[in-house]
Amino acid sequence: MTKMAATRDGYGEALLELASNPKVVVLEADLGKSTKSLHFRKAHPERTVSCGIGEQNMLLVGAGLAASGYIPFASTFAIFTERAFEQMRNGVARPNLAVHVCGSHGGTHTGTDGSSAQSIEDLAIYRTLPNVIVMHPSDVVSTKVLTMQLAATVSPSYTRTARNKTPVLYEGRENEIEIGKGIVLKEGSDVAIIACGVMVSQSLEAAEALTAEGINATVVDMHTLKPLDGELVDRLVSSCGAIVTAEDHSVIGGLGGAVAEHLTSNTFAPLERVGVQDRFGESGQADEMLEVMKISAPYIAEAAKRAIARKA
């Protein structure tokens, strides 16, 4: 039985471990129970700042703390970070203040809360901001490791976590995880599937199904969308010659957009983008939503075949 856990718990665990650094502070906007910053609050109330339901204020309180030498971690739902986009743009990214924003409950996988809570554009909008690191880890272990690495960066960041449980992929493999470096989880030479977040395990499933049909796929966990690991994408183009991206996010501007931008400016290969097709979600269970959005493993496998068929 595959071990399951939610990436948001990895964020909560990371904050607790980071607490040994007295400069680390945690900012909340009334969703600490959901984003999992509550564990830090319980252990270190003096270094936890409640901002109430006020995301715009929270991001700039973070900026003020960062400018005074602190390392602020601010979290709320992914969708509500977007309300403070201009604060992130003008008050955090522009002066390059290392405020670390975590948006939990990202994607349609968020489930039954419905479309108002299912952020499908967060990765795209934060990717447009200079200085900002953008990540969407796939499992609880990598979320913890990547969040802890953020404390040593000098740039602001946006990390998307997910509400619901996904397979644990990296137990005992913590050393392989590094901001900005994609991880090759499976090697194949016919097609490369580049995925992030909850879609990484779906892509592994798709690759397994493809093997049964005699197709060997590479699967990459591209947990960092910005800066994109372009060297790895170039290697995949030469080893596989066809690319599929898979994300629980709009096909516009997220991982698919990032890879497409890279391919058009470098060595080109056919690309199929699996993701939310420019539409909003609805209420449904997490696994149901992946079907409704046509982004689950079978759809990734189909996209792989289309990409292979387009090889010159």
Next chain:
Amino acid sequence: MTSTDELRELARKCRVHIVNMVHRAQAGHPGGSLSEIDLLAALYKTTLRVRPDDPDWDDRDRFILSKGHASPGMYAILAEMGFISVDDLASYRVLGGICQGHVDMKWCPGVDFSAGSLGMGLSFGMGSAIAGRLEGSERQVYVMLGDGEIQEGSVWEAAMAATHHELGNLNVILDRNRIQNDDFCEAQMRMFDIPAKWKAFGWNVKEIDGHNMEEIVDGLNFLQNSNDGPSILIAHTVKGHGVSFMADNPAFHGAAPNDEQYAQAMAELGEVVA
């Protein structure tokens, strides 16, 4: 101790810099710079614990010009205090210049926050104030807001949070000049009883005449001595104060004087133009 006569003379010199800057650039915001400058002169000269030769000193008091478009006023006082040179003022709005159109911490020594988008400075100041408290420092944080600016909803998120966290080291100076970009505030968005609103949010409130140096010095003492929670000094000012044709005139919120107007302004400010 600087006398109020000396403060008035300092403010006059700053007014000359302000008019020079916007005239040279043929752009910028003279009105709000002239309304805030008596407050800035007194704040920098009598109150702020800062080191012009070490602008990044960790334990300095912070000053955040949230109405970041009123940058000529800030650059003028920074030059008079020695953070930057008077020659630097010529770089206002010029490519590569340290005096960016709106104050920017990445470009200009002595600027604590990159403003320009209204409604952000008080939240940033709140973070700065929490940092000071976490470090056990006595340093104070001063944020200057414009009156039009407090129409931004996020200002009130910060106003509510600052009292929740009992930030006695957080202080606001409100430049109540009654004019915003398009027109008088009263026409754009009536704000009714501003002191009552801040009191209702739990702030210590004092009102002064923002062009009367004795009242300004008293008001700054009030901010320094009110440490049981955040405090606000509501300074009643006149937009464009000191230049007759700019005073109380919405046209000079964001417009430069022509050569003729410039000569008149200089004469009114007691400067002889060569």
